[in-house]
Amino acid sequence: MDLGCKVLICVSLAVINYGTAVEIQASPNTVTILPCNVTFPDLIKGTIKESLIQASWVKNNSEIASFGDSVSQINEDFSWDVANFVKGDFSLTIIKDSLGLQGVYECTVIYNSTQLHFDNVTFSIVASPTLNIPQQWVALERESQLKCSVFGYYPPPIYLSWTKNGQDLQPLHQIEGEQTADGYFRADRNLTIWPSSDDQNATFGCKVLHSGVEQQLEFQLNVTFIPKVKLSAVPSASSKYPLTIYCDIESFYPEDVSVSWLQNGTALPEHPTTDQNPDGTYTTRRFYTLSPAQRQQGGEVGCAVDQPGVLQATRASENLEKLDPRDDTPVLTKSAKASVALMVISLVLVFLLCFGFSWRRRDEKKKSLSISGIILPPRVIVGQKGRVTISIEGRRVDRVLTAWFLNDTPIFDTTIAASEKGPLLPSRVEMGYYKLHTQGPLHSTKSGTQQLISALTFIPQISIHKGAVFKCQVSYVGKDKIVEERVSEKFTILSTPDVSEIQLAETPNDPDVISLTVRASHFHPDVITFRWFCQGGELSPVASQASSSPRPNSEGFFSAYSQCKLPRSELEKGSTKVWVSVHHIALKQPVTRETRGFIKRPCVSEIITTMNTDQSVTLGCEITDFYPPNVSVVWLKMREGLQDDREEELVTGGELFGPLQTQPHLYKATATLRRPPSLDKQQREAGIICRVEHCSLPEPIERLCRNVEPAGPYIPPSISVCWSSEGVGVFSLLLKGGHPKAKLVWAAGGATLLPLVSSETEDIGDNGQRELKSVCALERSTGPLRLPEKERRRNGHAIKTKAAVTDPHTEGIQYIDEKVDGENNNITQEEDTKSDLDEDSDNDEQDPGALHINKVSLSYSNPRESERARLRVCVEVSHPALKLPVYRSWTEPNEEMSSSM
Structure with missing residues (x-):
């Protein structure tokens, strides 16, 4: 009857659950859970042991995560909850979805060497497209192209079309697109139109269909009306005087146009004014006054009108000789001379009459002031000092006060704490930089009058002076009444590109x-x-x-x-x-x-670290596909290795191999840096930067590598051992310092050695160095020699880790013992097995962090003799800084063998 029960149990555990294939789609940069749920047989529910569970996730024959012997390993892009395994939940979490993680994932679950479950999940990425219309300006009745750019979608294809006022202009067109460097796709769709005036208020749209989801980007089309341009000149009597020319620009839209004056291909500045026509278009006349030298130069003059959406400017030009005919000096006739004489006599009589009427008001005129307008600088440049002035003439200018305003805000001298010497100064206060000047009274050219000049020096700033005007109020000392106020014209602030x-x-x-x-x-x-x-x-x-x-x-x-x-x-x-x-x-x-010739940006690889036989490290960086061949590489070390600290120190000793031509107009090069071995902590933790500079790069390309210098740890000369009264030995080895982490493997036996299960803990010592402690517990016996597999763990012990790992010499180490021999002699074999499982389960629940006790069987050296083999314990220490592994061993003394017999 007992045998039949055991057969039934084996059959129930051999049933494999095959889950249905699951397909999961997710957006980029999200978190996705790949399900894998197992239903354990009813006979083992409640007694499931974590140590008997084996689970794995595999993608494309590559292991992603695995669990066995209570040891979990998982790729850094994934996570799972080991605590849920006993509940049957082996789901895998993708921390951040990306294109590189797509594929078919297989989940396998084994319990007590029997496969219980196999499942597969297909994971894929679906990224929605982003739409952009870069150009929305077109010219009236001229062939124009609208471009719809779609990018960032996956997988292809997409379907694109154009609409106008909600109606389709063309059917949906399938486009695969081209793959960008990040793995996603982009595509363009153009629409050729001849815009009319009706299109000014029309709504155009770009419609995209991707993975069954429709998106549309709509916009109002901006239509540019091409102007009519005519160039004319204001007649001038003589070429010795300036000549004013003007340009009539009619029937254009929108209002914002750029008009530039040209003479023999050289641009000339101007000041714009516009008027609106009844039909909604605008008209403007632009003037430009040629200097006598420019007038004498002659040649062709013209004006060019730039408008948004128009690739070529609208131009009008004329020969200066046609606009400015130069006639000979006119000769006055006799009748003309008589008219001129009569006019002169009339002017003299009028002057004498006015002088007579003004004689009585002579005293009042003595008190009057003559105030000029505000004179602006010819060019107001950002960051360069400019000066505005006003001139006041009269008999009592010594009692005149002036007050300056920017719009309606009073201006005060802000240079008290700053010097005007040297280069231009930045703003010191919210109002900016201002310095007030008063010069006078000066003697005027008129008899009995004086002149006062008030000036204001300022440094233009767009945020303060754009669209502003200067005001100057003139008054007398001791009086509140303002005599006059002058307001300047608005001025344009210039900044050179x-x-x-x-x-x-x-x-x-x-x-x-x-x-x-x-x-x-x-x-x-x-x-x-x-x-x-x-x-x-x-x-x-x-x-x-x-x-x-x-x-x-x-x-x-x-x-x-x-x-x-x-x-x-x-x-x-x-x-x-x-x-x-x-x-x-x-x-x-x-x-x-x-142009400086054909240019291609270089591709720079990540830094590759190679360990040399003399313990030095060689860093390498590949630079490929660039032109021209001139490229420079410098190596830098980040101070103290801090992530956010960009202070760098130049590292010498780097070499550049190349450039080597690989294709016509393509080169490659290799930059290397040899670093000697070092045990200095700061040098180990400092990051090394490879900075590549090339004429095609607006900013240098940098690659960062950290912890590039491995250093070997301090290894004690012997293994520490502590035996308990029950015959359990705790062996330990403490490593200090070193980078990266060392790998330790324990083994024990007599004539031959078998691997053991150990436990490692990391800590930081008092001196700031890393300390790695490895502990291995074992119990010797004289049974047959075998590997410590799962069955060995079922029959073994678990010693409490906290005391054993931290201090193996602690007296009275507690451990979980087996049953006393002969305790259960009167029970059946099935009950014995079940009792062992229950005992191990209870022990795990009592102390999940217990240290595993290895059993080492020692056979007799000679079957005819009663002397067994001596116990040997060995540990292997491997590290990148070591040419060969280092071994430490412990051999059982002869006196201990005698006492244990």
């Missing part, structure tokens, strides 16, 4: 086309023009932020870029010259940048 070099890069979807990009930053106002040229003519840019009114940054400055494209074959010839000229009102001359 910082123009980058031309950056060349491959086009992602077409490596045979090279994009050339130039960027301008820190300029004001926002109107800026980029003009591209190549040998033989002017190029048309394919993308320009300058035509779409760039937004200001937090300081009020603007940034813009322009880009054009050329075939790679043209640039690789080396003789093709491309340049761009940047025009801005703050520039006296356009800024020009020329």
Whole structure:
């Protein structure tokens, strides 16, 4: 009957549960649980032991997580709860979902050497796309292209189409897209239109269908009305005087246009004014006064109108000789001379009459003041000192006071705590930098009058002075009444752009086309023009932020870029010259940048560490696929190895092998650094940085490697041992210092050795060094020699770890003993087995952290003799800093053998 029960138990444990295949989809950067649930047989419920459980997760024949002999190992990208294993829950948690973790995961559960469960889960990533419409400006009745960019989606394909006012303009089109460096996909869809005036208020949209989910991005189309441009000049009698020319710009939209004046290709500044027409368009007339020298220079003059959404400016030009015909000096006729004489006589009579009426008011005029308007500087540049002045003339200017205002806010001298000497000063107070000047009274050219000049020096700031006006109030000392107030015109604050070099890069979807990009930053106002040229003519840019009114940054400055494209074959010839000229009102001359040749960004690998035979370390970094071949590499050491501390120290001794040409116009190089062995803690923990600089990189590429110098630990010369009264020996070895962590393997036996189960704990000693303590407990016997597998653990002991590991010499070490021999002689074999299982289960519940006791069987050295073999205990210490493993051993003395017989 007992035998039949045992057969039934074996059959029930041999049943394998095959779970249904599960498919799980998740979004990137989320947490996902892969389920694996097991139902244990009823016969073992309540007596499940963790030590008999074996579980594993495998993906593509690669082990992700495993559990056995109460030891758990798991990949850093995953986690599971070992405490739930006895409940049948072996689920695996993906900490952060990513494309690299996709695949089929297999879960296997074994209990007491019998497979109970096998399951598989298919995990995949679904990333929704992001839509962007970069260009929303088009020109009226001109061919224009709208581009819809979709990126960040996975898996492909997607379906794209365009809509207008909710109606489809084209059917959905399937696009696979191209894969980016992060593993996701991107795609573009263009729409070619000829905009009409009806499209001004129309709503266009880009519609995307991905994985059954529809998204749509809608926007209002901005239509630009091309103006009519006509250039004229104000007649002038002589070429010795300035000439005023003006440009009529009619029927354009929107109001914001950029008008630049040109003479022989050189830009000239101007001040804009606009008027709105009844049909909603705008009209403006722009004037520019040529100096006598510019007038004498002659040639062709013209004006160019830039508008958002229009790639080429609208221009009008005329020859200066046609606008300004130079006639000979006119000769007065006799009748004209008579008219002039009569006019002179009339003026003299009028003057005498006015002088007679004003004689009585002579005293009042003595008290009157003549006040000029506020004179602004010709150019107000950000960061450069500017001065506004006002002139006051009269007989009592010594009693005149002036008060200055910015809009309606009084201005005070802020230079008391600052010096005006030297370079320009930053703002000291909220109002900015101001210095007040008063000069006078000075003798005027008029008899009996004096002159007073009041001036204000300031440093322009966009946040303070944009759109502002200066006011000056004039009054007498001791009187509150304001005699006069003058208000300046609004002035435009200028800031010259910082123009980058031309950056060349491959086009992602077409490596045979090279994009050339130039960027301008820190300029004001926002109107800026980029003009591209190549040998033989002017190029048309394919993308320009300058035509779409760039937004200001937090300081009020603007940034813009322009880009054009050329075939790679043209640039690789080396003789093709491309340049761009940047025009801005703050520039006296356009800024020009020329190409420096074909450029390709380098790819930099992570730092690879190699251990040398002399205990030194070689660090290596691969730099590939770059052009031109000029590349520089420096090695730096981070101070004290702190993660957030960017203070660095230059490390010498680095070498660069290369550059070596791999393909036409492609090179590679290898940077190495040899580091000698060191036991210094700070040097071990300091991070090493490989910094790569190349002309294609706006910022250097850096790769960081930490803990690159392994150091061997201190190993005691012998093993410590402590025997309890019950015959259990606790062996221990304490390692101090070293990096990284050493690996220890224990073995024991007589003539031959078998591996043992040990326990290791880490701590920090009083001197700050790492301390690794390894403890192994064993009991000797004279039974047959065998491996300490699971059955050995069932029949073994568990000694309490807290005292044994911390201090193996502690007296009275407590441990969990087996049953006394002969205690259960009168029970059946089945009850004996069940009692052993219950006892082990109770012991585990009483002390989960108990140290395992290994049983070592020692056979007799000669069957005819009663002397057994001597017990030997050995430990192997392995570490990267050691050429060969280090061994420590303990051999049982002869007197102990005698006493134990």
